[in-house]
Amino acid sequence: MYVPKNYKRLKRGPQVILPKDIGFIMAYTGVGKNSFCVDAGTGSGWLAVSLARICRRVVSYDIRQDFLKIAEKNKAMENLDNLELKNQDFTKSVKERDADLVTLDMPNAEKALRNAYRVLKPEGYVVGYLPHMEQVKKFVKKLSSMGFYNTMVYEIIARDILVREEGMRPSTKGVWHTAYLVFAEKKQKQ
Numbered sequence: 001m002y003v004p005k006n007y008k009r010l011k012r013g014p015q016v017i018l019p020k021d022i023g024f025i026m027a028y029t030g031v032g033k034n035s036f037c038v039d040a041g042t043g044s045g046w047l048a049v050s051l052a053r054i055c056r057r058v059v060s061y062d063i064r065q066d067f068l069k070i071a072e073k074n075k076a077m078e079n080l081d082n083l084e085l086k087n088q089d090f091t092k093s094v095k096e097r098d099a100d101l102v103t104l105d106m107p108n109a110e111k112a113l114r115n116a117y118r119v120l121k122p123e124g125y126v127v128g129y130l131p132h133m134e135q136v137k138k139f140v141k142k143l144s145s146m147g148f149y150n151t152m153v154y155e156i157i158a159r160d161i162l163v164r165e166e167g168m169r170p171s172t173k174g175v176w177h178t179a180y181l182v183f184a185e186k187k188q189k190q
């Protein structure tokens with residue numbers, strides 16, 4: 001899949017979230033200049049950096065110092081002083097509260113849902129980025145046992161189109177599956 005230059009310039013370590021999925025997360029949750037987002041794990045920081053480009057504040061957690069170094073470089077390159085990177089396990093204690101969005105792109109993301117719930121404000125969104133259906137099943141089951149609602153699951157398919165004199169058509173190569181996106185809202189204040 002073609003990666004546009006505003007992403008191509010970013011450094012890449014572990015598997016990153018691609019613009020097709022990042023764009024959908026932003027549009028669906030409606031985050032913007034007043035939003036506070038919490039992200040786990042940081043990885044190369046592609047999602048965290050993208051959120052920080054448009055949101056008021058982003059805090060991103062990762063247990064791997066080596067990956068955080070890559071994300072630090074991307075943060076510096078983009079000049080983002082509203083992005084805070086934390087070398088901490090997101091399933092352990094978390095201080096943040098009243099977030100508009102929590103994004104989870106980490107193994108066993110369902111184990112992070114308790115902290116996601118604590119961190120979110122009522123009606124805030126949690127988004128799980130999950131490569132396999134088995135993970136989706138576990139995640140959705142945990143969501144519904146915890147008082148999250150409006151759960152929706154998507155897969156975003158983007159196709160590169162070959163633009164040529166001899167015939168325009170979708171490319172035979174490309175990125176097909178990346179991950180499933182699971183969205184849910186924290187229940188409203190009673």
Ligand SMILES: C[S@@+](CC[C@H](N)C(=O)[O-])C[C@H]1O[C@@H](n2cnc3c(N)ncnc32)[C@H](O)[C@@H]1O
Pocket residue numbers: 014015016017040041042043044045046047048061062063064067088089090091105106107
């Ligand atoms: C696929 S990468 C995330 C990529 C990132 N979303 C991006 O767009 O660049 C998954 C990350 O989750 C981190 N991770 C794993 N368990 C974690 C935990 N309990 N708390 C925080 N981060 C964790 C890993 O170290 C890894 O960097």
